[in-house]
Amino acid sequence: MTKVTEGEISGGGQDVGKSNLDFPILAKGYVRQDSVNDFVASYSEGEFIALSGSKTEVVTLELSSKFVALDPFPYLVAYLECNASEPRPLDVLASQVNLEAIYDTCDVLEAQHLALEPAYTAVCSVSVPATRLVAVKRSPKLLPNGNLLLGSLNSYGFFTLMSKPAEYNRWSRLEELNVSVVLRDTLLPEQDISNITSFKKYQAFINRAWITMFAWLPDNSETNGHHILVLATASGSLWTLNLSADAKTILSHQEVCTSLGRICYIDAFKDLLLLGDINGLIHLYKFVPQEIPNFVLTKALWEKADRMGLQNALITECPVKNCYYITCSKASHVLTWCMPRSEEKQWLATRLYVGGMKITGLCSLGNNSFAVGSAGSHLHRIQIFHEDNQLRLQMQSIPMAVLQDFPVMGLCTSRHKNLMTMFVYRNKEFINQNVAQRKHMDIQVVKVRNEDALAQLISHLEVDKPINYHTDFLAELRLDVFVEANWQRYIDFSPLNSFTFSEPATETQLQQLQVKFHVLQSVLRLQTSLLQLTVHVKKSQDEMKLLLAMLSITHIRLRLQFIGTLSQRTTFQQQTTKCMFEESRRMMNKLKSDFSEEHPLGSTTKAFVEEIGKQLKVLHNNLGNPVIGDPLEKPLLRCSVSFVEISPSLDRRYCSICERSILFELENLQELYDLGRILTCPICHGSFAVEMLTA
Numbered sequence: 001m002t003k004v005t006e007g008e009i010s011g012g013g014q015d016v017g018k019s020n021l022d023f024p025i026l027a028k029g030y031v032r033q034d035s036v037n038d039f040v041a042s043y044s045e046g047e048f049i050a051l052s053g054s055k056t057e058v059v060t061l062e063l064s065s066k067f068v069a070l071d072p073f074p075y076l077v078a079y080l081e082c083n084a085s086e087p088r089p090l091d092v093l094a095s096q097v098n099l100e101a102i103y104d105t106c107d108v109l110e111a112q113h114l115a116l117e118p119a120y121t122a123v124c125s126v127s128v129p130a131t132r133l134v135a136v137k138r139s140p141k142l143l144p145n146g147n148l149l150l151g152s153l154n155s156y157g158f159f160t161l162m163s164k165p166a167e168y169n170r171w172s173r174l175e176e177l178n179v180s181v182v183l184r185d186t187l188l189p190e191q192d193i194s195n196i197t198s199f200k201k202y203q204a205f206i207n208r209a210w211i212t213m214f215a216w217l218p219d220n221s222e223t224n225g226h227h228i229l230v231l232a233t234a235s236g237s238l239w240t241l242n243l244s245a246d247a248k249t250i251l252s253h254q255e256v257c258t259s260l261g262r263i264c265y266i267d268a269f270k271d272l273l274l275l276g277d278i279n280g281l282i283h284l285y286k287f288v289p290q291e292i293p294n295f296v297l298t299k300a301l302w303e304k305a306d307r308m309g310l311q312n313a314l315i316t317e318c319p320v321k322n323c324y325y326i327t328c329s330k331a332s333h334v335l336t337w338c339m340p341r342s343e344e345k346q347w348l349a350t351r352l353y354v355g356g357m358k359i360t361g362l363c364s365l366g367n368n369s370f371a372v373g374s375a376g377s378h379l380h381r382i383q384i385f386h387e388d389n390q391l392r393l394q395m396q397s398i399p400m401a402v403l404q405d406f407p408v409m410g411l412c413t414s415r416h417k418n419l420m421t422m423f424v425y426r427n428k429e430f431i432n433q434n435v436a437q438r439k440h441m442d443i444q445v446v447k448v449r450n451e452d453a454l455a456q457l458i459s460h461l462e463v464d465k466p467i468n469y470h471t472d473f474l475a476e477l478r479l480d481v482f483v484e485a486n487w488q489r490y491i492d493f494s495p496l497n498s499f500t501f502s503e504p505a506t507e508t509q510l511q512q513l514q515v516k517f518h519v520l521q522s523v524l525r526l527q528t529s530l531l532q533l534t535v536h537v538k539k540s541q542d543e544m545k546l547l548l549a550m551l552s553i554t555h556i557r558l559r560l561q562f563i564g565t566l567s568q569r570t571t572f573q574q575q576t577t578k579c580m581f582e583e584s585r586r587m588m589n590k591l592k593s594d595f596s597e598e599h600p601l602g603s604t605t606k607a608f609v610e611e612i613g614k615q616l617k618v619l620h621n622n623l624g625n626p627v628i629g630d631p632l633e634k635p636l637l638r639c640s641v642s643f644v645e646i647s648p649s650l651d652r653r654y655c656s657i658c659e660r661s662i663l664f665e666l667e668n669l670q671e672l673y674d675l676g677r678i679l680t681c682p683i684c685h686g687s688f689a690v691e692m693l694t695a
């Protein structure tokens with residue numbers, strides 16, 4: 001441990017010193033947010049972040065590895081502009097009762113409540129406060145047409161569903177289902193309005209229909225392709241709505257009444273649901289889908305009504321200790337509970353004073369460590385120590401110069417915790433600062449661990465998991481390649497002459513070639529963007545040409561090897577076999593004409609063509625010597641998995657990363673693989689996306 005100086009501990013109580021924590025900034029960007037006054041309620045899941053610090057628009061960020069060298073920011077930003085006058089579903093209820101009479105019978109406190117809470121009185125106010133976004137969260141499941149589904153909630157309890165294809169920059173509303181109206185008019189039992197004569201009764205009447213928070217339940221086998229939406233109301237009820245796959249109808253619903261007041265926080269993790277209300281209470285529920293009620297109270301974590309509603313919380317799972325860690329923030333304290341997964345063990349709890357005025361950002365850095373940012377410009381890493389039935393938190397500050405003028409407004413980490421995204425907001429007035437700048441929410445993407453992105457990508461890649469699951473490693477890799485000082489290292493990575501093709505093809509070799517593809521593609525992007533590097537472009541382009549042939553041939557060999565093991569072949573398998581042999585012949589001819597003996601890659605190409613010639617002959621023999629036609633010179637649109645010609649259609653299926661097209665009929669392509677295999681792009685290992693214009 002290093003010596004702690006006075007300056008370093010001034011922010012917090014138990015800081016163990018600065019040590020060697022270094023979180024270098026890899027990329028910067030900004031988005032517009034015009035309502036950051038209190039804090040930005042950001043929501044993140046895997047590669048996706050949604051912000052709700054704006055009165056006028058929904059802003060979301062999707063992590064991507066497709067950015068260019070001149071603007072290396074790894075997020076795609078998408079918007080939905082909100083209407084100036086969004087519907088207020090509670091007005092219908094308010095207009096049914098005699099508000100003036102209720103106001104006359106109020107005591108002072110109640111009158112104040114009525115006057116200050118716009119949801120109760122919007123119907124008779126002269127100027128109604130603008131709506132504010134309360135939460136924006138994405139459903140873990142896609143819609144049947146491949147689009148993302150997003151829900152948003154405003155301060156008047158109006159819930160909106162919206163969708164967009166991945167990587168588009170505009171959200172569009174789904175108008176079919178109005179959740180707030182269905183809850184108000186259909187799901188809630190009718191109430192006798194003549195009884196509502198006091199403020200308390202009026203409040204109860206409004207509260208039960210007022211949606212104050214929501215969450216989507218995680219995707220698991222029990223959800224059967226449905227989107228499960230949990231709504232929380234101002235009366236403390238939880239509504240579980242089972243939405244159809246297209247999110248147009250509610251298939252079933254269930255209500256659970258909790259002992260909480262107005263719920264202002266929900267976080268769903270596996271089958272756990274963490275709830276907080278505006279009185280400051282925190283309860284943990286467990287989701288039991290088959291039972292009624294489907295939410296069961298597991299533990300009341302915080303029972304003191306301190307009026308500090310929960311704003312940041314985090315649940316992680318520790319496989320070593322077989323427990324969950326639940327961390328919540330209260331002003332400038334963090335509270336951590338350890339929830340054992342086996343019945344015999346007991347719960348543990350601990351807390352830590354972080355310093356600063358208030359915790360504004362909380363994100364996980366691993367199973368038992370997390371980052372905390374506070375309004376007082378502090379950023380810390382906190383580690384959970386869990387030994388001998390004791391729980392303890394230890395804090396280290398993360399030095400970051402930028403935070404002096406820009407306090408943290410939100411923190412998110414990527415799926416593999418290699419990238420942390422910080423939202424910071426300028427806290428001082430500057431000369432020459434214009435209105436637009438005052439709405440800037442700056443974004444800084446920092447590297448969390450001192451580990452190599454390329455090595456991590458290689459070690460995490462799996463045959464059955466598309467590379468999209470590792471977008472954070474891909475994005476970090478590309479950011480690293482784009483640092484000009486590093487590019488030589490990446491040029492030298494895995495040279496093409498190091499691959500041999502004399503043995504039967506393996507999935508491992510295909511993956512190695514795919515990683516090489518990602519590295520070389522980033523190198524090419526850098527070389528074409530920087531004037532001083534353009535002299536190297538031709539060399540890399542030639543290398544790419546040969547690499548693509550190696551990738552396609554390795555894929556073809558793997559598929560032909562597989563088809564060769566089958567005793568009977570379907571029509572599609574026979575058709576594919578023919579197309580694959582034709583395609584390999586065409587590719588070999590092209591390589592021979594493109595790479596002469598004198599070419600720098602000449603000898604590598606020659607060795608490759610010779611080896612493959614031998615291997616293909618063996619495969620051809622094994623498959624009963626099918627007749628192969630002369631390959632057509634005219635390039636047709638071919639499926640990059642089966643090499644069968646694709647007929648033009650408005651619906652298409654394509655690789656979500658390199659955009660190569662494949663046959664729309666996925667069930668045919670599935671015949672080329674073992675049962676149940678998840679198909680990935682042969683070139684880049686990306687997942688396939690669909691575009692359906694009719695859906």
Ligand SMILES: [Zn+2]
Nearest residue numbers: 655658681684
């Ligand atoms: Zn691809």
